Amino acid sequence: AQTVTRDAHGVVTVGGIDVKTLAERFGTPAYFIDEADFRTRARAWRTAFGPDADVFYAGKAFLSRAVVRWLYEEGLNLDVCSGGELSTALAGGMPADRIAFHGNNKSVEEITKAVEAGVGRIVLDSFQEIVRVAHIASSMGKRQRVQIRVTVGVEAHTHEFIATAHEDQKFGIPLADGQAAEAVRRALQLDGLELIGIHSHIGSQIFDMSGFEVAAHRVVGLLRDIRDEHGVELPEIDLGGGLGIAYTSDDDPREPHEIAKALTEIVSRECEGARLRTPRISVEPGRAIVGPTAFTLYEVGTIKPLQGLRTYVSVDGGMSDNIRTALYDAEYSVCLASRTSDAEPMLVRIVGKHCESGDIVVRDAFLPADLAPGDLIAVPATGAYCRSMASNYNHALRPPVVAVADGDARVIVRRETEDDLLRLDVG
Ligand code: LLP
Numbered sequence: 001a002q003t004v005t006r007d008a009h010g011v012v013t014v015g016g017i018d019v020k021t022l023a024e025r026f027g028t029p030a031y032f033i034d035e036a037d038f039r040t041r042a043r044a045w046r047t048a049f050g051p052d053a054d055v056f057y058a059g060k061a062f063l064s065r066a067v068v069r070w071l072y073e074e075g076l077n078l079d080v081c082s083g084g085e086l087s088t089a090l091a092g093g094m095p096a097d098r099i100a101f102h103g104n105n106k107s108v109e110e111i112t113k114a115v116e117a118g119v120g121r122i123v124l125d126s127f128q129e130i131v132r133v134a135h136i137a138s139s140m141g142k143r144q145r146v147q148i149r150v151t152v153g154v155e156a157h158t159h160e161f162i163a164t165a166h167e168d169q170k171f172g173i174p175l176a177d178g179q180a181a182e183a184v185r186r187a188l189q190l191d192g193l194e195l196i197g198i199h200s201h202i203g204s205q206i207f208d209m210s211g212f213e214v215a216a217h218r219v220v221g222l223l224r225d226i227r228d229e230h231g232v233e234l235p236e237i238d239l240g241g242g243l244g245i246a247y248t249s250d251d252d253p254r255e256p257h258e259i260a261k262a263l264t265e266i267v268s269r270e271c272e273g274a275r276l277r278t279p280r281i282s283v284e285p286g287r288a289i290v291g292p293t294a295f296t297l298y299e300v301g302t303i304k305p306l307q308g309l310r311t312y313v314s315v316d317g318g319m320s321d322n323i324r325t326a327l328y329d330a331e332y333s334v335c336l337a338s339r340t341s342d343a344e345p346m347l348v349r350i351v352g353k354h355c356e357s358g359d360i361v362v363r364d365a366f367l368p369a370d371l372a373p374g375d376l377i378a379v380p381a382t383g384a385y386c387r388s389m390a391s392n393y394n395h396a397l398r399p400p401v402v403a404v405a406d407g408d409a410r411v412i413v414r415r416e417t418e419d420d421l422l423r424l425d426v427g
Contacts, residue, residue: 004378010340012378015404019297019337019376022409026402028376029317030415031387033294035070035405038383041256041289042074048260049283056100058241058286059085061384066403066412067290068092077120079241079284083110090117100238100284102149104170111136121145123199123238125172130187137192147238148173148187149199150180152218154211158242159328163203171201175218184226197279198222201240204287207253209262212239216263220270223279233277239263241284245291247381248331253288287384294383294401296321297337298361300375301353310347310364313371318352319359320396322379322386326358334362338376341368350377354394387413395421 004012011018015034022032045055056079057071063085069092071078078094080086081102089099096118103110104125114122115137124130124146137144151172155163167174173183180198187195200215219237227233245253254262263281271278298315305311324330334350345366352359361379390398397416402409 004335004337004380006340012335012337014295015409016407017404017409019378022402022404023297023299023338023376025409026400026411027415028297028299029315029321029399031294031296031321031382031399031401032409033290033383033401033403033412035403037293038067038290039070039074041293042071042076045256045260045283045285045289046075048256049264049281050260052280053260053264054280054282056238056282056284057289058284059089060388061286062290062294062386062388062401063088064401064412065092068094072098077282079286083107083113086110086114086117086119096120100147104172108132108136112140115140115142115144121147121196123147123149124183124187125149127173127183127186130183130190130193134187134190134192138190143192143194145194145196146187147197147199147236148180148183148195149201150175150183150219150222152200152202152215154202154214154218157208157211158203158205158244164201172199175222180222181225181229184222184230188230188232195234197234197236197238199238199240201238201284202242204242205244206242207244207251209254209259212263213266215239216266217270220267220274220276223271223276224274227276234279236280236282237267238282238284239267241286241288243285243288245287245381245384248333250331256285256288259283291384292381294386295378295380296382296386296399297376297378298350300371300373300377303371303373305346310349313348313350313367313377314353315350315361315377316353317396317399318354318361319356320352320354320391320393321399322361322382323389323391324385325360325363329363332362332379332381334365334367334377334379336367336371336375337378341370343368343370345369346371350379354396392416392421397421 056077058079077098079100097120099119101114101122149172202211302314346369350362400415401413
């Protein structure tokens with residue numbers, strides 16, 4: 001899916017440094033993120049949507065203070081969904097009014113912290129939360145800007161675990177049976193809340209724009225009903241994130257400017273039809289910005305050819321640094337990174353070192369038959385939901401994230417140590 005650059009010796013390079021040097025300096029497994037690529041993608045989204053819209057990077061895909069600084073400098077806002085992400089966003093210097101706070105079960109402590117910090121918006125996810133946030137804001141003498149997240153009832157064409165707009169699930173308030181309209185009614189009555197808009201997120205790793213079209217149609221329908229009932233035109237709508245990226249060459253992602261054009265046109269058309277002023281649009285891409293910008297570098301360990309089946313290639317990481325293959329049947333590609341080879345291709349399965357057979361990083365791939373222990377292999381497009389979903393299973397030490405730019409590499413999240421693990425064990 002992704003093109004790699006190689007130096008004169010056939011070694012893969014990133015940001016002007018070859019992977020052998022990187023492995024020597026930082027060890028493996030490790031994630032290497034191309035800062036220039038990240039900034040270019042973030043800027044492309046920002047530019048595509050222009051000054052009349054906002055782009056909130058979804059921090060759950062990958063968040064660190066360095067990333068927050070890059071986003072700030074490129075003019076993006078930030079979507080967080082836990083107290084931990086909020087703290088990182090603030091520690092990285094994102095102004096609170098450029099932060100949106102999400103979540104289906106925000107704690108009182110998290111809400112209090114968000115209101116106190118002055119976040120730009122809290123996205124309300126349930127009837128109980130409408131009252132809870134209003135109460136907390138009022139008790140601090142504040143009026144919190146909020147959106148209400150609705151489920152529009154579309155079936156996004158993606159894995160069940162990452163589809164979020166059908167009604168039978170934990171996120172949002174259904175549009176069906178006037179439930180969202182009732183939520184709006186309640187929010188408008190509460191002094192602690194300033195209702196600024198409606199939010200919809202239909203799912204993740206989506207290529208087909210038709211789901212967004214249906215979502216926009218239904219959200220604008222709700223804005224029209226709100227205007228008719230209350231005489232107010234809510235000024236904002238957020239269409240969430242979810243745009244797919246290329247993990248393998250079968251995937252054909254859309255460019256930010258195409259997405260911006262499509263979404264802006266849909267919303268304007270729908271609003272014209274409903275005779276509403278076009279609201280300010282915001283979006284929340286996570287994967288589409290960070291996903292393609294990083295790869296994981298592993299060292300090849302045991303190689304086990306199984307006659308007539310395939311060759312199992314074990315690497316020094318696995319499901320603890322990339323759970324996506326096991327969890328979603330996600331597909332990745334892999335390449336030999338420390339050299340080139342003219343040997344015949346062999347069918348391999350890249351597996352980790354964890355104690356279960358589902359510990360697969362790349363299900364099916366071809367690598368040269370002369371692959372040997374000590375070779376470095378790279379799995380591209382691991383910038384999103386790999387480090388952020390990494391675990392300590394089998395007391396694995398979570399790998400570092402190294403930012404590479406202009407021939408310079410620096411650790412932005414360090415490798416865990418056994419001391420880190422033992423520090424938590426206080427028994
Ligand atoms: N906004 C909201 C409200 C979300 O829930 C999400 C993702 C996003 C934005 C960003 O979606 P993105 O543009 O990154 O697709 N762990 C899964 C993905 C879970 C996505 C959860 N919500 C995976 O590895 O595929």
